[in-house]
Amino acid sequence: MTRPDAYSGPAIELIEVAKHYGKTTVLDGVNLTVAPGEFIALLGPSGCGKSTLLKLIAGLDELTSGEIHIAGRLANYLKPAQRDVAMVFQNYALYPHMTVAENLGFPLKMSGIDRDIVRGKVETAANLLQLGAQLDRFPDELSGGQRQRVALGRAIVREPYVFLMDEPLSNLDALLRVEMRAELVRLHKRVGRTTIYVTHDQVEAMTMANRIVLMKSGVIQQVGTPAELYATPANVFVATFVGSPPMNLFTGRIENGVFRGPIEAAVPSGLKPGLVTLGIRPEHVEIRNGGLPAVIDVVERVGPDSFLRARTAEGAALTVRVDGATRAKEGDRIDVRFPLEHLRLFDDAGNRIATVEES
Amino acid sequence: MAEAIGLNAEQHARLRLRRRRWKEFGRHVVLGLVAFILVAPFYYVLLASLKDSTEIFSYPPKLLPIPPYFGNYRDLLWDTGFLRWMFNTLFVATSVTVLKVFLDSMAGYALAKIDFTGKRIVFLLMLILLMVPIGALIVPLWSLVSSFGLINTYLALILPPLANPLGAILMRQFILGLPRDLENAARLDGLSEFAIYWRIVLPLIKPGLVVLAVIIFTDQFMSFTWPLIATTSDELQVLTVGIAALRAHGGANYGLWSASAVMSLVPIGIFFFVLQRQFLARSLAGALKQ
Numbered sequence: 001m002t003r004p005d006a007y008s009g010p011a012i013e014l015i016e017v018a019k020h021y022g023k024t025t026v027l028d029g030v031n032l033t034v035a036p037g038e039f040i041a042l043l044g045p046s047g048c049g050k051s052t053l054l055k056l057i058a059g060l061d062e063l064t065s066g067e068i069h070i071a072g073r074l075a076n077y078l079k080p081a082q083r084d085v086a087m088v089f090q091n092y093a094l095y096p097h098m099t100v101a102e103n104l105g106f107p108l109k110m111s112g113i114d115r116d117i118v119r120g121k122v123e124t125a126a127n128l129l130q131l132g133a134q135l136d137r138f139p140d141e142l143s144g145g146q147r148q149r150v151a152l153g154r155a156i157v158r159e160p161y162v163f164l165m166d167e168p169l170s171n172l173d174a175l176l177r178v179e180m181r182a183e184l185v186r187l188h189k190r191v192g193r194t195t196i197y198v199t200h201d202q203v204e205a206m207t208m209a210n211r212i213v214l215m216k217s218g219v220i221q222q223v224g225t226p227a228e229l230y231a232t233p234a235n236v237f238v239a240t241f242v243g244s245p246p247m248n249l250f251t252g253r254i255e256n257g258v259f260r261g262p263i264e265a266a267v268p269s270g271l272k273p274g275l276v277t278l279g280i281r282p283e284h285v286e287i288r289n290g291g292l293p294a295v296i297d298v299v300e301r302v303g304p305d306s307f308l309r310a311r312t313a314e315g316a317a318l319t320v321r322v323d324g325a326t327r328a329k330e331g332d333r334i335d336v337r338f339p340l341e342h343l344r345l346f347d348d349a350g351n352r353i354a355t356v357e358e359s
Numbered sequence: 360m361a362e363a364i365g366l367n368a369e370q371h372a373r374l375r376l377r378r379r380r381w382k383e384f385g386r387h388v389v390l391g392l393v394a395f396i397l398v399a400p401f402y403y404v405l406l407a408s409l410k411d412s413t414e415i416f417s418y419p420p421k422l423l424p425i426p427p428y429f430g431n432y433r434d435l436l437w438d439t440g441f442l443r444w445m446f447n448t449l450f451v452a453t454s455v456t457v458l459k460v461f462l463d464s465m466a467g468y469a470l471a472k473i474d475f476t477g478k479r480i481v482f483l484l485m486l487i488l489l490m491v492p493i494g495a496l497i498v499p500l501w502s503l504v505s506s507f508g509l510i511n512t513y514l515a516l517i518l519p520p521l522a523n524p525l526g527a528i529l530m531r532q533f534i535l536g537l538p539r540d541l542e543n544a545a546r547l548d549g550l551s552e553f554a555i556y557w558r559i560v561l562p563l564i565k566p567g568l569v570v571l572a573v574i575i576f577t578d579q580f581m582s583f584t585w586p587l588i589a590t591t592s593d594e595l596q597v598l599t600v601g602i603a604a605l606r607a608h609g610g611a612n613y614g615l616w617s618a619s620a621v622m623s624l625v626p627i628g629i630f631f632f633v634l635q636r637q638f639l640a641r642s643l644a645g646a647l648k649q
Contacts, residue, residue: 055543080549081550111549
C-alpha cells in the first residue's frame with residue numbers, strides 16, 4: 001500500500017462517530033483528532049466504548065454514523081487490511097499452529113512480499129524484542145511476556161501507519177507489566193508511529209500517553225495531557241476517575257462567596273449562588289491549626305506517602321495525603337484547611353466552573 | 360478406632376495396605392470381566408472364521424483354531440462379490456467423508472462466525488432435521504433420487520448423506536470455541552473470509568475434523584437401509600448389503616459369514632489407526648492468555 005508521504009495533516013480524525021447495537025448506544029458523537037506520532041490513551045471504565053472505538057478504527061466493526069479518516073483518507077469503507085493499521089490484541093491472538101517466526105512473518109507473507117525480505121524483517125523485529133532464540137517455538141511454548149512480545153512484533157513487522165493496542169498489558173503480572181510499560185514507551189520513541197492505546201488502568205494512561213481521551217458511556221469526557229486531566233478535570237467523573245485516591249468531593253451551595261455543605265470553605269470570588277460540587281486533591285488538603293476539625297478513621301501507609309481517611313463533625317469523609325513517616329494514628333484529631341487556589345468547582349450538572357484563582 | 364482395638368501404628372499401616380490391595384484386585388476383576396464381555400464376541404467370530412462348518416459346532420468348542428482353516432476366506436474372496444462390495448463401500452464412504460468434512464466445516468464456519476439474514480431459522484431447521492428418523496425420510500428420499508434418475512448410481516449413495524445436518528452443527532460448536540480475536544487478527548493481516556476459514560480455522564479445528572471424519576466414515580461403512588433401497592444391481596452393492604445377501608444365497612454358512620465380518624473390520628481398523636495420531640493435533644493452548 002502506498003502511503004501519502006506528502007501528507008502532513010492529522011494522522012487520525014474521527015468526526016461524529018457513533019455506534020449502536022440495536023437500541024443500545026455504545027458510542028455517541030465521538031470527535032477526535034490525533035497528530036502524527038502521538039501516543040493517545042483511550043481510558044475509561046469497562047463498557048465505556050473504548051475497545052469498540054478501537055475496533056471501528058481498525059475496521060473490525062462497522063460504524064453506525066460518522067467518519068473515520070486515516071492519513072487524510074476516508075476509511076469508513078476500507079477493509080481492515082487496507083487501512084494501514086496494525087493491532088495488538090488483549091489476549092495476543094497469536095496463531096497457535098504457527099511458530100513465532102511464522103506468526104511474525106504471516107502478515108507480510110499475505111501481502112505477497114518476497115520471502116527473503118520477510119525473513120529479514122522478522123529477524124529485525126525479533127532482535128528488537130529479544131525474541132531471536134524463540135523463533136522456532138510455538139506460542140504454547142512461550143511465557144506470557146514472550147507471547148506479548150510476539151503479538152507486538154507481529155504489529156511492528158508491518159510497519160503500519162498507526163498502531164492500535166487493546167489493553168496489551170492487562171494479562172501480564174504486575175512486575176512484568178511495569179517493565180513492558182517502559183519497553184512500549186521506548187519502542188514508541190524509537191519507531192515514532194502514531195499509537196492508540198486502550199486501557200482501563202489510569203497509571204498506564206498517565207505514564208505512557210502524550211494525551212489521554214477519557215471516556216464514559218460512549219461519550220468522551222475530556223481530552224488532554226495527563227497533567228491537564230489531573231489538574232483541571234472537566235467534570236466530576238474525570239475528577240474521580242483520574243488520581244488515586246480520587247479527588248475529595250463535597251456537594252453544597254454557594255452563599256455570599258462561601259461554600260456551605262458538609263464542610264465550609266471560602267471559594268473564589270465571582271461565583272453565582274447555587275448548587276455546586278467542591279473538589280480538592282488529597283495532597284492539597286493542609287493540616288494546620290485553626291482549620292476544620294476532623295477525626296482520622298484509617299491510616300493507609302503506601303510507603304513514601306500515607307493517606308489519612310478522616311471524617312468531619314458533620315460526617316463528611318475526606319482523604320489527606322501526608323508524609324509516609326507520619327505518626328498520625330486512628331482516632332487522632334486533625335485540623336484541615338482547603339487552600340483557595342487548589343479548589344475545583346463543578347456546577348450542578350457536574351461540569352467544571354473555571355475560576356480565576358485556580359492554579 | 361485402631362487404638363481402641365489395640366493396634367499399633369505399624370500394624371495399622373499394614374492393614375491399610377492389605378485393604379488397598381484387595382480393592383485394587385477387585386477393580387481388576389471387574390475390568391477384566393468387562394473386557395472379556397467386550398472382546399469375547401469378536402474372538403468368537405474370528406475363531407469361527409478359521410474353522411470349517413463341522414468344527415464350528417463341535418463340542419466342546421476348541422478355543423484355539425489349530426490348525427487354522429482358511430477355506431472360508433478363500434470362498435469369500437473368490438466365490439462371492441466381496442472385493443467388489445468392499446471397493447464400492449470404500450469408494451462411497453471415502454467420497455462422502457471427504458465431501459462432507461469440507462462442506463460441514465464451511466457450513467459450520469458460516470453458522471458460527473458470519474452474520475447473515477435467516478441464520479437462526481436455518482440453524483433451527485437443521486436442529487429439527489436431526490430429530491427426523493431415517494425411516495420417515497426413506498420414501499420421499501427415494502422418490503426424489505429416482506426422479507433425478509440417480510437410482511443405481513454411485514451418486515445415489517453419495518449425495519443423500521451429504522444433507523445430514525449433524526456434521527455442520529458439530530463443526531459450528533467447534534468453531535464457536537475459537538476466539539474472535541484470531542479472525543480479527545487474520546482480517547487485519549489481509550485474509551479473505553475463505554482464507555480465514557482455510558488457513559486459520561481449519562488447522563485449529565483439526566481434532567474436530569478427525570472426529571467428524573470418523574463418525575461419517577463409520578456411519579457410511581455400516582449404513583444398510585439406504586444402500587439396500589437405492590441400489591438393485593450387484594455392481595453397486597456395498598458390504599452390508601452384500602453380506603446380508605450371503606445368507607439368501609449361501610444358506611447358513613457361519614464360517615463364511617464370520618470371515619466376511621472379520622474382513623470388513625480390516626479397513627475400519629486401518630482407518631482408526633491412521634487417524635489416531637491426528638487426534639493429538641496441536642491444541643489451542645498458546646493462542647491466548649489463559
